[in-house]
Amino acid sequence: MSRFVAPIPSRRAFLQTVTGAASTAALAGQQPGGGDEPKIGWAVVGLGGLAQNQILPAFAKCRFSRVTGLVSGDPVKAARLAAQYGVNQRNIYNYGSYDQLASNPEIQAVYIVLPNGMHAEYTIRGAKAGKHILTEKPMANTPQDCRQMIDACRSANRKLMVAYRVRYEPHNMTAIQLARGREIGTLKVIVADAGFNIGDPTQWRLNAKLAGGGSLMDIGIYALQATRYITGEEPVEVKATQYSTPGDPRFKQVEETILFQLRFPGGVLANCSSSYGHAGTNRYRVLGDKGWIDLEPATSYTGLRLRVRKGSVIEEHNLNQADHFAAEMDHFSEAILRDGPVRTPGEDGLQDVRIMMAIYESARTGNTVRLTA
Amino acid sequence: MSRFVAPIPSRRAFLQTVTGAASTAALAGQQPGGGDEPKIGWAVVGLGGLAQNQILPAFAKCRFSRVTGLVSGDPVKAARLAAQYGVNQRNIYNYGSYDQLASNPEIQAVYIVLPNGMHAEYTIRGAKAGKHILTEKPMANTPQDCRQMIDACRSANRKLMVAYRVRYEPHNMTAIQLARGREIGTLKVIVADAGFNIGDPTQWRLNAKLAGGGSLMDIGIYALQATRYITGEEPVEVKATQYSTPGDPRFKQVEETILFQLRFPGGVLANCSSSYGHAGTNRYRVLGDKGWIDLEPATSYTGLRLRVRKGSVIEEHNLNQADHFAAEMDHFSEAILRDGPVRTPGEDGLQDVRIMMAIYESARTGNTVRLTA
Amino acid sequence: MSRFVAPIPSRRAFLQTVTGAASTAALAGQQPGGGDEPKIGWAVVGLGGLAQNQILPAFAKCRFSRVTGLVSGDPVKAARLAAQYGVNQRNIYNYGSYDQLASNPEIQAVYIVLPNGMHAEYTIRGAKAGKHILTEKPMANTPQDCRQMIDACRSANRKLMVAYRVRYEPHNMTAIQLARGREIGTLKVIVADAGFNIGDPTQWRLNAKLAGGGSLMDIGIYALQATRYITGEEPVEVKATQYSTPGDPRFKQVEETILFQLRFPGGVLANCSSSYGHAGTNRYRVLGDKGWIDLEPATSYTGLRLRVRKGSVIEEHNLNQADHFAAEMDHFSEAILRDGPVRTPGEDGLQDVRIMMAIYESARTGNTVRLTA
Amino acid sequence: MSRFVAPIPSRRAFLQTVTGAASTAALAGQQPGGGDEPKIGWAVVGLGGLAQNQILPAFAKCRFSRVTGLVSGDPVKAARLAAQYGVNQRNIYNYGSYDQLASNPEIQAVYIVLPNGMHAEYTIRGAKAGKHILTEKPMANTPQDCRQMIDACRSANRKLMVAYRVRYEPHNMTAIQLARGREIGTLKVIVADAGFNIGDPTQWRLNAKLAGGGSLMDIGIYALQATRYITGEEPVEVKATQYSTPGDPRFKQVEETILFQLRFPGGVLANCSSSYGHAGTNRYRVLGDKGWIDLEPATSYTGLRLRVRKGSVIEEHNLNQADHFAAEMDHFSEAILRDGPVRTPGEDGLQDVRIMMAIYESARTGNTVRLTA
Numbered sequence A, B, C, D: 001m002s003r004f005v006a007p008i009p010s011r012r013a014f015l016q017t018v019t020g021a022a023s024t025a026a027l028a029g030q031q032p033g034g035g036d037e038p039k040i041g042w043a044v045v046g047l048g049g050l051a052q053n054q055i056l057p058a059f060a061k062c063r064f065s066r067v068t069g070l071v072s073g074d075p076v077k078a079a080r081l082a083a084q085y086g087v088n089q090r091n092i093y094n095y096g097s098y099d100q101l102a103s104n105p106e107i108q109a110v111y112i113v114l115p116n117g118m119h120a121e122y123t124i125r126g127a128k129a130g131k132h133i134l135t136e137k138p139m140a141n142t143p144q145d146c147r148q149m150i151d152a153c154r155s156a157n158r159k160l161m162v163a164y165r166v167r168y169e170p171h172n173m174t175a176i177q178l179a180r181g182r183e184i185g186t187l188k189v190i191v192a193d194a195g196f197n198i199g200d201p202t203q204w205r206l207n208a209k210l211a212g213g214g215s216l217m218d219i220g221i222y223a224l225q226a227t228r229y230i231t232g233e234e235p236v237e238v239k240a241t242q243y244s245t246p247g248d249p250r251f252k253q254v255e256e257t258i259l260f261q262l263r264f265p266g267g268v269l270a271n272c273s274s275s276y277g278h279a280g281t282n283r284y285r286v287l288g289d290k291g292w293i294d295l296e297p298a299t300s301y302t303g304l305r306l307r308v309r310k311g312s313v314i315e316e317h318n319l320n321q322a323d324h325f326a327a328e329m330d331h332f333s334e335a336i337l338r339d340g341p342v343r344t345p346g347e348d349g350l351q352d353v354r355i356m357m358a359i360y361e362s363a364r365t366g367n368t369v370r371l372t373a
Helices: A011-016 A049-061 A075-085 A097-103 A116-128 A143-155 A170-180 A215-231 A324-338 A346-365 B011-016 B049-061 B075-085 B097-103 B116-128 B143-155 B170-180 B215-231 B324-338 B346-365 C011-016 C049-061 C075-085 C097-103 C116-128 C143-155 C170-180 C215-231 C324-337 C346-365 D011-016 D049-061 D075-085 D097-103 D116-128 D143-155 D170-180 D215-231 D324-338 D346-365
Strands: A040-045 A065-071 A109-112 A132-135 A160-162 A187-195 A237-243 A257-263 A269-275 A281-288 A291-295 A306-310 A313-317 B040-045 B065-071 B109-112 B132-135 B160-162 B187-195 B237-243 B257-263 B269-275 B281-288 B291-295 B306-310 B313-317 C040-045 C065-071 C109-112 C132-135 C160-162 C187-195 C237-243 C257-263 C269-275 C281-288 C291-295 C306-310 C313-317 D040-045 D065-071 D109-112 D132-135 D160-162 D187-195 D237-243 D257-263 D269-275 D281-288 D291-295 D306-310 D313-317
Touching: A040 A049, A040 A324, A049 A065, A049 A075, A049 A324, A049 D049, A065 A075, A065 A097, A065 A109, A065 A324, A097 A116, A109 A116, A109 A324, A116 A132, A116 A143, A132 A143, A132 A324, A143 A160, A143 A346, A160 A324, A160 A346, A170 A215, A170 A281, A170 A291, A170 A306, A187 A215, A187 B187, A187 B257, A187 B269, A215 A257, A215 A269, A215 A281, A215 A346, A237 A346, A237 B237, A237 B257, A237 B269, A257 A346, A257 B187, A257 B237, A257 B257, A257 B269, A269 B187, A269 B237, A269 B257, A269 B269, A281 B281, B040 B049, B040 B324, B049 B065, B049 B075, B049 B324, B049 C049, B065 B075, B065 B097, B065 B109, B065 B324, B097 B116, B109 B116, B109 B324, B116 B132, B116 B143, B132 B143, B132 B324, B143 B160, B143 B346, B160 B324, B160 B346, B170 B215, B170 B281, B170 B291, B170 B306, B187 B215, B215 B257, B215 B269, B215 B281, B215 B346, B237 B346, B257 B346, C040 C049, C040 C324, C049 C065, C049 C075, C049 C324, C065 C075, C065 C097, C065 C109, C065 C324, C097 C116, C109 C116, C109 C324, C116 C132, C116 C143, C132 C143, C132 C324, C143 C160, C143 C346, C160 C324, C160 C346, C170 C215, C170 C281, C170 C291, C170 C306, C187 C215, C187 D187, C187 D257, C187 D269, C215 C257, C215 C269, C215 C281, C215 C346, C237 C346, C237 D237, C237 D257, C237 D269, C257 C346, C257 D187, C257 D237, C257 D257, C257 D269, C269 D187, C269 D237, C269 D257, C269 D269, C281 D281, D040 D049, D040 D324, D049 D065, D049 D075, D049 D324, D065 D075, D065 D097, D065 D109, D065 D324, D097 D116, D109 D116, D109 D324, D116 D132, D116 D143, D132 D143, D132 D324, D143 D160, D143 D346, D160 D324, D160 D346, D170 D215, D170 D281, D170 D291, D170 D306, D187 D215, D215 D257, D215 D269, D215 D281, D215 D346, D237 D346, D257 D346
Parallel strands: A040 A065, A040 A109, A109 A132, A132 A160, A187 A269, B040 B065, B040 B109, B109 B132, B132 B160, B187 B269, C040 C065, C040 C109, C109 C132, C132 C160, C187 C269, D040 D065, D040 D109, D109 D132, D132 D160, D187 D269
Antiparallel strands: A187 A281, A237 A257, A257 A269, A281 A291, A291 A306, A306 A313, A313 C313, B187 B281, B237 B257, B257 B269, B281 B291, B291 B306, B306 B313, B313 D313, C187 C281, C237 C257, C257 C269, C281 C291, C291 C306, C306 C313, D187 D281, D237 D257, D257 D269, D281 D291, D291 D306, D306 D313
């Protein structure tokens, strides 16, 4: 069926899993290299939990990417992580010295893992320093910022990519192939839900200036992205409803829950939700006139599950559980090495931000908001 | 936990199922009686597929209900079914002679299984004939009709119930108990989806006059009901989006797909969909701040599946797969025998019709529609 | 794939189930007839729980079978059930008058639902009375009894069938087709488990004379049967281990748990277990060199689940949840009406009893026991 | 319930998984350290697929373990891997120079990842060189070899552990706790299956001298181990049946499939299978008189799934998907650092080898084989 579908189980598969994950190393393009291949040198900008727990460890699984620089406001933490990951101590920067990356040939790409509200500044400064930019999602807090980021990278002749990691892992990629290959017939409805119960009220994700919004900007964006990459279309109309629990200290600045409906030009309707208030769900189901495609979980770091219903049979596909971060970084490194296009460029990130602004507008006004190309 | 949760498996359970259904006979209140108990005599009005395949066979599983009359426009079919189910041939009526039920003491209740647009007339005539009325859902095509039905039954001092069969089966009843018992904490979001790929374009369900609407009236009503019986609240605001495939002969008069958002006064938001266009899904998930409750399928005649997530554990509850029709009929018979209240009275059916009208209005105008008590 | 695989879901399927059961009426051959078709008249011999809860209600779903007689030692119970199921009171017999069936033309077949140790006598007397015989499993307590039953029916020119109901329902039938059609390649291993926690120590199933043995005779036979109907071969060698908890009042006469290994001539090995001591499992998995077929539950009255693994995909098949008893009775009635063969004749029942005797011998002696054709 | 059961999902859990794996870093004891903690230096002996794909990458997730030496017969491969994992080139050894480890203080422990038949020699030589020994399973080809390994380590005052990795990961550890904590009542039966379709006929696993046996030694050992660690008892009796497809070039020296029954002194019976011929299954189910515990897959590197049935509820536990190799290595390192006991010492490995010899004997002779303590 799909080239992502794993072959008949071997001994490795026995040991790895019957119903779950196979070695990331088994995924083509993720075989750790032996040092002979050219590798892009990366600086990680921002050393919070995501950087420490996911991104830095992922370099060990990369074929075309290695970490050669760190940018942090905390020199002790940076020095410790540099030692742990074999980064030369002279390649540690802070937010003041960030622009000096310009003179460091060991770093070709930066991965911006800062709060959303800082993505624009560090993308623009990074591009001016001559670096290719991978930025976390959402791309920025406003479409204006996104456009400036695109312009800055274009002016500097540097590549720009948004870190939509699930676009680089097999379950979502297979879902796209199945949906667009009409395996379930004509698409009719997509239902996508994202949410978790957010903790500490003082974290930056609950600060409007740093986060740009609430659950929608952080995780509803996964549901929104899914509707776009599954259909391959851009929505033309949105309606939204939001709610924040009065008195909950977490939701003084940003929304707790938001529901949004999307109309696509080909006739698909999408029904999405995101929430910082419930205990957690991340999933989507694509409903066609001949069956459905279901991912749950759809966006977790591991354990993704793809089921396809056709007629009276439900197929569960056991795909490789690739490391999403290694896959996206290697995609970007390859694009740099071969001077090729990236799958999720700045324009893709801008489009999500534009639509999220329309969703917020609809939630605020109660009106349907129409989107133009 | 719930009194619906089956006890430790016995030999019967072994043979019946490990993961699925136990005998309907094991459900309290459904033990077929030996003939000693008083039973309400029922006439089934309308002998289409639902009556033939589900309702007439269900009497064999009833404790308080037996079929003693048939009403049909097709005398040959009526005679054949009367013979099959042991109904006295003199208790066969047609739509003209329906009012003569008034003089037949063997029939105390009628079950109206006609197209939606006929529910009002046959409820009112049935009440005038002195019969208690169970009518299929949706109750009627308009709130006005619903109110007249309620008034007619009240005037005649007869009971009126709407055939929301899932309100009488263990999975949905357990979900209600769990949700209202705060097993998953404070409710935040409900996602409910209903749909199937409808066939023959000439069927009455696709005729606006007979059906009153499209997928929403027929199956979206299950999603809507679920949000109401889970929360125990009435929605105060709706937003909706609809779509019908241009040129599809099935959707000339009624909508194919409709999405609707509901806001509940306690803060719950619900995201629902219904469609006659996709290959089929019926499910809902209730998301609280401590876990979720999931039913899929949620409304099928059998095979319902209830899962509850709390923390890191997902529990699958293996409940009795009761016959929904036997359960609802016996509930109504018992209410008649004991002169007690019914769980889903006409007021409940009216409320769904009112909300569906608001959903249609929002889909038509693009505006948020507010609902008042 | 299989003719048992349901078609694309229709509205009926939506309402019936997505993941579970469809109407038994939808299964070919189970459509309740309208009274025009010829039907075999049946007497049910023994009116215990199985007869009352499963067999008598199943006649309502039969096309070729109707209940016209009852045989019981309890005249009050018999009279009540006769009234309930429309059996003429003159067609009630007791164990003394059983032979008078010979003169009753309204009864052509008898279904023997007595304790195992009584199957032989009532089969032989029934055949002498000119009736076709369907007997519950196990066929009898000894091979000698089985042979006498076969001989008696042959002499009387009557048909004899053993009530292996799962041979007549879609999940197991599909599993056979898939296995023999080499959908999972060459068969290698079958693992089959049956068990439940038996209750009342005084029941006949725990009486050696009435039951012929313990868990093996009652439910281990399902595991044994599965290995035979899946492979289509007869085992040539068995090894077994048994255990009964000392002091448990239930297991004074019969075994609690027994494990048995079977070697088939084509190279398949089967690993089976049965137990009256654990809380319940009924399942089997067929392992081929290209995938597996899994049924769990495999033998429950409803809720059976069939999954097939091929390569990296697991398919779950949503088949009709037929009424097993209606299906087996109609199969026998059709065989009588058309004078055709039965799928599970006495020879099949004899073979299981022969193998079970070998299993008991191996468990007793600790030796491998070889079986000859 | 268990301390391994993850808490209420956080944002991390949302992103990591709903139904699957959470970060290994979240497992206590696996948090990658910052370099401040003392770490044991390890040499990996044998650089085949397991070492390259699993063991060497796992050091990045260790808190108390780092790789400081490599032993290989292939100097080019060793040099490449040393460069990749930051091992000093002077710490590369071959099988001739292996004993020179004695003078290298940077290496305190060795992990023997050689073919089974070489475990004894390299354990004994390693112990003589003053190193602590972790050896892959099975411990050796014969009980005699196992005893010599135990003696050698005891004489050298070095620790010895067998790499039963699943004893160090949360699903199996939780299963043990639940079983021994009588969560499912009194244990009655264990069913355990292991198998995969082995490939290349020339590999060492199919060579009797190097492998010591076939599927049993390689993967049946997982099933055997599970019965022992779940019950906490040693079997007293075995029966076995084996089969190898005639003419299959893979099974000229070692068995393809073997079934074995085990009797435990407390009354539990276990039914196990292992095969190199079928397409793959690794699972076990523990059946008690109040429910069951099921792991499937049970031994894969990731994607393990734990379900517990109690009464009518099946609970699925979403536990951390720890890196098994990191966990076992850190356990050993901690035992060295604190001079504490190891969970799976040489005596444990010896016991499995003793039982496997008895299984082979029973399969060969057809007799029951009794085991003594």
